[in-house]
Structure formats: C-alpha cells, structure tokens
Amino acid sequence: xxxxxxMPALSPTMTEGxxxxxxxxxxxxxxxxxxxxxxxxxxATMEVEAVDEGxxxxxxVAEGTENVAVNSVIAVLAEEGEDASSVSAGGSAPTPAxxxxxxxxxxxxxxxxxxxxxxxxxxxxxxxxxxGPTKTLSVREALRDAMAEEMRANEQVxxxxxxxxxxxxxxxxxxxxxxxxxxxxxxxxxITEQGFTGIAVGAAFMGLRPIVEFMTFxxxxxxxxxxxxxxxxTLYMSGGQIKSPIVFRGANGAASxxxxxxxxxxxxWYSHVPGLHVVSPYSAADAKGLLKSAIRxxxxxxxxxxxxxxxxxGEVPDSDDWTVPIGKAKIVRSGSDVTITAFSIMxxxxxxxxxxxxxxxxxxxVIDLRSLRPLDTKTILASVRKTNRIVTCEEGWGQxxxxxxxxxxxxxxxxxxxxxxxxxxxxxxxxxPYAANLEQLALPQAEHIVxxxxxxxxx
Amino acid sequence: MATRPKKTSPKTADPKNFSAEQTLxxxxxxxxxxxxxxxxxxLYGMGLIGGFCHLxxxxxxxxxxxxxxxxxxxxxxxxxxxxxxxxACGMDAKGVMAELTGREGGYSKGxxxxxxxxxxxxxxxxxxxxxxxxxPLGTGIAFAHKYNETGKISATYLGDGAVNQGQVYEAFNxxxxxxxPALIIIENNQYGMGTAVGRASASTxxxxxxxxxxxxxxxxxxxxxxxxxxxxxxAVDYIRSGKGPMILEMKTYRYRGHSMSDPAKYRSKEExxxxxxxxxxxxxxxxxxxxxxxxxxAALKAIDKEIKAIVTEAADFAQTSPEPQPSELYTDVYV
Numbered sequence: 043x044x045x046x047x048x049m050p051a052l053s054p055t056m057t058e059g060x061x062x063x064x065x066x067x068x069x070x071x072x073x074x075x076x077x078x079x080x081x082x083x084x085x086a087t088m089e090v091e092a093v094d095e096g097x098x099x100x101x102x103v104a105e106g107t108e109n110v111a112v113n114s115v116i117a118v119l120a121e122e123g124e125d126a127s128s129v130s131a132g133g134s135a136p137t138p139a140x141x142x143x144x145x146x147x148x149x150x151x152x153x154x155x156x157x158x159x160x161x162x163x164x165x166x167x168x169x170x171x172x173x174g175p176t177k178t179l180s181v182r183e184a185l186r187d188a189m190a191e192e193m194r195a196n197e198q199v200x201x202x203x204x205x206x207x208x209x210x211x212x213x214x215x216x217x218x219x220x221x222x223x224x225x226x227x228x229x230x231x232x233i234t235e236q237g238f239t240g241i242a243v244g245a246a247f248m249g250l251r252p253i254v255e256f257m258t259f260x261x262x263x264x265x266x267x268x269x270x271x272x273x274x275x276t277l278y279m280s281g282g283q284i285k286s287p288i289v290f291r292g293a294n295g296a297a298s299x300x301x302x303x304x305x306x307x308x309x310x311w312y313s314h315v316p317g318l319h320v321v322s323p324y325s326a327a328d329a330k331g332l333l334k335s336a337i338r339x340x341x342x343x344x345x346x347x348x349x350x351x352x353x354x355x356g357e358v359p360d361s362d363d364w365t366v367p368i369g370k371a372k373i374v375r376s377g378s379d380v381t382i383t384a385f386s387i388m389x390x391x392x393x394x395x396x397x398x399x400x401x402x403x404x405x406x407x408v409i410d411l412r413s414l415r416p417l418d419t420k421t422i423l424a425s426v427r428k429t430n431r432i433v434t435c436e437e438g439w440g441q442x443x444x445x446x447x448x449x450x451x452x453x454x455x456x457x458x459x460x461x462x463x464x465x466x467x468x469x470x471x472x473x474x475p476y477a478a479n480l481e482q483l484a485l486p487q488a489e490h491i492v493x494x495x496x497x498x499x500x501x
Numbered sequence: 502m503a504t505r506p507k508k509t510s511p512k513t514a515d516p517k518n519f520s521a522e523q524t525l526x527x528x529x530x531x532x533x534x535x536x537x538x539x540x541x542x543x544l545y546g547m548g549l550i551g552g553f554c555h556l557x558x559x560x561x562x563x564x565x566x567x568x569x570x571x572x573x574x575x576x577x578x579x580x581x582x583x584x585x586x587x588x589a590c591g592m593d594a595k596g597v598m599a600e601l602t603g604r605e606g607g608y609s610k611g612x613x614x615x616x617x618x619x620x621x622x623x624x625x626x627x628x629x630x631x632x633x634x635x636x637p638l639g640t641g642i643a644f645a646h647k648y649n650e651t652g653k654i655s656a657t658y659l660g661d662g663a664v665n666q667g668q669v670y671e672a673f674n675x676x677x678x679x680x681x682p683a684l685i686i687i688e689n690n691q692y693g694m695g696t697a698v699g700r701a702s703a704s705t706x707x708x709x710x711x712x713x714x715x716x717x718x719x720x721x722x723x724x725x726x727x728x729x730x731x732x733x734x735x736a737v738d739y740i741r742s743g744k745g746p747m748i749l750e751m752k753t754y755r756y757r758g759h760s761m762s763d764p765a766k767y768r769s770k771e772e773x774x775x776x777x778x779x780x781x782x783x784x785x786x787x788x789x790x791x792x793x794x795x796x797x798x799a800a801l802k803a804i805d806k807e808i809k810a811i812v813t814e815a816a817d818f819a820q821t822s823p824e825p826q827p828s829e830l831y832t833d834v835y836v
Contacts, residue, residue, distance in 0.1 A: 054552060085762070243641060278834055279627075
C-alpha cells in the first residue's frame with residue numbers, strides 16, 4: 043500500500059511554505075528518521091523526516107515551489123514489496139486523516155456563554171447556628187486548635203513551614219504542636235519557600251494533607267508558581283485525577299511599620315485563580331471554623347490571616363466538629379441604609395465605622411466576606427437590594443481589587459437597585475511607607491468608610 | 502511496570518549479564534517510544550497536534566533503563582518532554598496520543614495536552630510545563646513515600662536546562678536533609694532549548710550538582726540502556742536502603758529540535774548526524790542483540806511490525822476519539 047507524504051506544519055501558525063529542496067530521488071529507499079526534504083517557513087528552514095519506510099515512488103511537488111499548503115500531498119512512498127512504478131499520485135491508501143487535519147484547528151463547539159455555568163465549586167452548605175457552649179479564644183489559639191483537632195483526627199495532616207516546630211511559630215500560632223505531634227508531623231523547613239511549597243504540593247498529590255505556614259504571605263511570592271501552576275491547576279490538567287488537598291496559611295496584609303516588602307494584601311491576587319479557594323477570616327470563631335474546613339477540603343485553600351488580629355479574642359464554639367463553610371459571607375451587623383463589605387482586619391474598621399454612622403442616623407449593614415473565592419455574591423446582592431447602596435472595603439490596592447470585582451458583579455446583577463454609585467475604600471496606590479504618619483495615611487481607616495457611606499447616602 | 506519481565510538485576514553494565522528476554526524488552530520499549538514520537542511529529546505536521554510538542558527521539562535509553570530498575574508502587578515525575586516516560590511507565594499509547602490531539606480519550610480528557618498528562622494508576626505524576634518545578638514536586642512525592650513508610654521511591658527527571666533553577670537546589674537540600682527516597686535523573690541532552698550546556702552552566706559536570714548537600718552523583722552514558730539500568734539499579738538500591746537521594750546524570754542527545762517549531766540552527770547537521778550514526782541507542786542495542794544471538798533480523802522485524810501496529814492504532818484512536826464535550830470546560834476545576 044502506498045503512503046502519502048504530506049506537507050507538514052512545522053509550527054502552530056504555519057499554513058504554507060516553500061519546498062526548498064528534495065534530499066531524495068524517486069526510487070530511493072528511505073527509513074524512518076531520514077531527512078527527505080527541506081522546507082522554508084516564514085521563520086526558518088527546517089528538515090522534513092520520513093516517518094515510514096519504503097521507496098520514494100513519486101515526488102509530486104518540484105523543489106523550489108512556493109506557497110505549498112500544509113497537508114497537501116508532496117510525495118508518495120511505496121511500501122516494502124510494492125512496485126514503486128505502479129503507484130499513482132495521491133495514492134488510494136488511507137491517507138492519514140487529511141480531511142480531519144483540515145477540520146482539526148476549528149474551535150470546539152461554542153461553549154455555553156452564560157457565566158453562570160462556570161464552576162462555583164462545592165462549599166454551599168449552610169452554616170449551622172451554634173447554641174452550644176463556647177469558650178473565649180484568641181485568633182491565634184483558635185487557629186492552633188483548628189490544626190490540632192484536625193491533626194488528631196487525621197494522620198495524613200501535617201504542618202510545615204519556617205519556625206513552626208521548635209520555635210513554636212514565628213507568631214506563636216503553632217504553639218505546642220511539636221510537643222503533641224512530634225517532628226514527623228510538625229516540620230521546620232529551611233528558608234526556602236518555593237522549595238518547601240513544591241514539596242508540600244507533591245505530598246498532596248500523593249494524598250497527604252499538608253498545612254503550609256508562610257511566615258507571612260509576602261514570602262509566598264517566592265512560591266506563587268507552585269501555588270498556582272502546580273496546586274491550583276493540576277486537577278484540571280489531569281482530567282480530575284490528581285487532587286491537591288493543601289492549605290497555604292499565614293499572615294497577610296500590613297502589620298505595623300514593616301514597610302513595603304512586608305505589608306501587602308494578597309486577597310485579590312489569589313482570588314483571581316480558578317482552582318483555588320481563598321478565605322480571610324476576621325473573628326476567632328471564623329478563624330477556627332474556616333481553617334478546619336480548609337484542612338478537610340480536597341481543594342487547595344489559601345488562608346489569609348492578619349498579624350494584628352492574632353491577639354484579638356472572641357467566643358468560639360467549644361466543639362471539635364464545628365466548622366464554617368467556605369464560600370459563605372456573614373452579616374455581622376444588620377442595617378437598612380447602606381451595605382459595607384469587608385474582610386479580615388477591615389471588618390474591625392467597618393464595624394467601628396458602622397458605630398460612628400449610627401450616631402449620625404445612618405444604619406449600616408456590615409458583611410464579613412470571609413471567603414474571597416468563592417465570593418458569596420448572593421449575600422452581597424441580597425443586602426444591596428435592601429439598602430440600595432454599597433461601600434466595599436479592603437486594605438489592598440484598588441486596581442483589580444476585591445471591591446472592583448464586587449462592583450462589577452453589582453453592575454451586572456443589581457444595577458437597577460442602586461441609588462448611588464458603588465464606592466470603594468482601599469489602600470493608597472503606593473508601596474507601603476515606613477514612617478508612622480505615612481503608613482497611617484496609606485491604610486484605609488474607619489473614617490474613610492464613614493465618609494464613603496455618607497457620600498452614597500448623600501449626607 | 503507490572504507488565505515487565507522479571508529482572509535479572511545484574512549489578513554491572515555488561516550486556517552479557519542481561520537475559521535475552523530483558524534485552525529484547527528494552528528493544529521493544531525503545532522502539533515503541535521512537536515510533537510513537539515519529540508518529541506524533543507526523544500528526545503535528547498535519548495540524549492534528551497543536552501547541553508545543555517536545556519529542557524524546559534519541560533519549561529512549563534513559564527512561565527505558567531507569568524505569569526497568571523501578572518497581573510497582575514507585576512514582577515518576579518529569580518535565581514537558583514526557584511522552585517517552587509515560588510509555589515507559591506502562592501508560593497506554595492510545596490515551597497518550599489522544600491527549601496530544603486534544604481528544605476525549607486522552608489521559609487528561611484533552612485538557613492537559615502534550616506537557617500535562619498524568620496516571621495515578623501507573624504512578625506517573627506528570628508532565629509539568631514549568632522548567633524545574635517538578636523537582637520540588639517529585640521531592641514531595643518522595644516525602645509522602647517516607648511519611649507513609651511505603652518503602653517506595655520517587656524518580657524525578659529533569660533536563661540540563663532545568664539544573665540552573667533555584668528551586669532545584671532548594672529541593673536537593675531538603676531531600677538530603679530529610680533523607681528522602683528521591684532518585685534524581687538529569688537528562689543532559691546537551692541543549693536547554695537552543696543553549697548548549699556550556700553556555701548556560703558554569704560547571705557542566707551536572708552529576709556534581711548535589712555535592713554541596715552530600716548527595717552522591719554519577720555520570721552515565723545515557724545512550725547505552727545497559728549502563729543506564731545498572732546505574733539506576735545501584736542508585737535505587739542505595740535510596741531504598743534509606744540513605745537519601747541520589748543523582749544520575751545521563752549524557753544523552755535529542756535528535757529533534759527543542760519543540761516542533763525549532764529549526765535547530767544552534768548546532769550543526771554534522772553533529773546531529775554523528776550522534777545518530779555512532780551513538781544511536783536503538784542501533785547499538787540492535788547490533789548487540791544480533792551479535793549475541795539473542796534474536797535475528799526477522800524476529801526484530803516482527804517486533805518492529807508489532808510496534809508499528811500499536812502506534813498506528815494509537816494514531817487512529819487519537820483521530821477518531823471525539824473532541825471533549827463543551828461541558829468538559831467546567832469540570833475538574835474543583836473537586
């Protein structure tokens with residue numbers, strides 16, 4: 043049976059080329075891998091190798107021919123035992139799918155356009171109201187308890203990071219864990235974020251459930267490739283075969299007087315990425331409940347804490363089983379005049395702003411977003427449909443921020459309910475300065491929220 | 502790996518110590534990789550495979566020899582030049598080829614492509630497109646083997662281009678520090694894309710790259726499957742005994758460009774031709790098989806024919822398997 047040799051495409055964009063030179067003659071025997079021709083593309087001259095063995099029966103395109111279309115038959119090969127002279131041009135052999143080749147580059151059938159079809163992911167069960175006993179814990183203790191309980195419950199859970207073991211955590215979040223679980227499960231790493239993050243993700247591929255502590259998320263920028271390209275995307279790239287049940291946690295945002303390289307909010311960065319869940323709790327109870335959910339999740343979770351909140355205390359349900367679902371915002375103060383959204387330490391400022399607004403006769407509803415991906419659009423929209431006004435708050439920069447995203451969703455889904463433009467409160471568009479006064483000026487404060495809320499209420 | 506015949510486990514690289522059965526198995530496997538890659542190149546030329554497509558032609562002895570020293574339950578991870586590794590791990594040629602064409606029947610349902618394929622069943626963890634990123638990941642797989650006390654090891658392949666990535670040394674340090682069961686195979690095919698090793702690496706003795714961490718390294722003729730196997734077997738024994746990682750630098754050569762669209766102008770035709778005519782791993786093995794009387798021309802031809810049938814079947818499957826359903830766009834983003 044004869045075999046057609048087709049004009050090959052030598053790059054993803056090539057549609058035609060010049061057949062510069064034949065390196066074989068009719069009647070020559072060729073083996074797989076033999077160079078049979080040279081082809082000039084718009085970029086370079088490339089060699090064409092034979093894939094099959096046989097005798098060159100016919101050269102159909104003369105050398106020097108320009109504009110030879112990709113996939114056109116340029117020569118015919120007679121297979122072993124076949125009479126080369128009897129082979130006809132463009133032989134009757136089942137030409138390997140030329141027709142399909144032409145059709146292949148066509149885009150797949152149009153996907154459903156509705157963004158609603160996009161995966162929002164699991165995590166939609168309602169949060170159980172807790173009426174059992176509680177205990178007063180700091181955010182720091184709540185985080186530690188969450189890890190300890192989950193480590194007791196599942197041998198596959200372990201903690202790794204800089205200073206998490208013998209030092210008991212740079213911010214003492216992992217206090218006591220080494221004593222209880224030993225060095226196999228509470229692992230001090232060298233200062234080598236990209237390396238240990240990759241190692242943790244590889245371990246998660248194997249079914250372990252690592253908790254990776256970044257001393258702060260500023261240092262996770264060293265490892266962001268492993269978080270996004272390896273942890274977030276591998277489930278998809280493997281057609282669902284490989285999961286990454288891993289938690290990346292640590293302090294996020296500005297601490298105090300540590301300047302530009304140590305004061306940045308990564309909420310918007312990670313929330314951009316499909317395949318990740320991103321949470322950023324404010325209260326001690328949410329810190330515990332969300333961290334437990336994150337550790338149990340099959341999805342990689344970026345868990346953004348705040349150093350300035352570690353010492354804040356709150357009432358936390360006294361139960362090993364209590365968790366907070368990822369993807370649910372919480373209305374932390376009900377109101378009727380304006381909606382204020384915030385997360386992490388900005389919730390504290392939003393609540394202070396709401397107090398101040400109340401004194402001025404404005405009733406603010408404060409929503410603690412808690413999860414940035416999935417973002418609980420439903421809760422935000424319901425509130426906006428009630429108050430008709432919204433102020434979003436975040437410590438990070440405004441451009442492409444969480445507030446920008448919320449604003450866009452409201453435009454798309456609640457435009458007609460608005461009595462005032464969506465207004466954003468965010469960090470100044472500068473690297474964080476060191477000087478105390480400048481740092482204060484760079485960070486969004488409760489007063490900014492008050493001003494913004496009054497503005498949207500036209501007061 | 503279970504399909505592989507029992508090994509004779511010779512400790513030396515002397516081909517005479519290998520059984521005819523194992524020797525022929527090497528031939529079969531290397532020939533499968535080569536024919537598969539040639540076919541992939543052809544399908545790329547026809548526009549059936551898109552994007553990047555990095556062929557393994559010339560390097561077949563490396564993965565064939567190393568994988569024959571591994572056992573069921575060991576894990577493998579590599580870079581984007583991964584087709585040969587998947588075949589050597591026992592993955593089905595049809596599923597690999599169908600992934601190359603972006604079809605439903607591919608290992609990643611058409612969503613990963615040439616550079617991103619996986620098979621948990623075969624212990625193959627990709628297929629990674631970021632140069633060097635697979636080294637921490639592979640070290641993490643070794644970490645999991647140690648954590649779970651499986652007694653198994655993780656083999657991480659990287660190229661000479663990846664050895665200058667910082668994260669590689671971060672991983673080496675922790676692998677040695679924690680005595681992880683990690684086999685590191687540096688496939689030194691002489692060029693990182695278009696840059697010759699000596700133009701990218703201050704020291705070109707890549708097997709010494711673990712010295713600072715106390716990781717032993719060995720340079721191996723990666724064009725000789727017997728030498729590759731013997732070195733891999735010794736390394737695997739060392740690693741399995743709990744002593745920590747080991748590095749093997751395989752001196753090898755890729756015949757084709759870095760990817761399909763590489764005209765390879767950074768090296769001479771003579772250089773390529775010389776490697777092909779003097780060092781070809783398959784030709785060398787074939788000559789040995791014939792001279793040792795393990796088989797004859799006719800029998801090898803029969804093997805070639807079998808391989809051709811497998812590759813043809815894979816190519817047919819890769820063209821007839823449907824494109825993924827549009828609804829697949831949204832699956833596997835979250836668990």
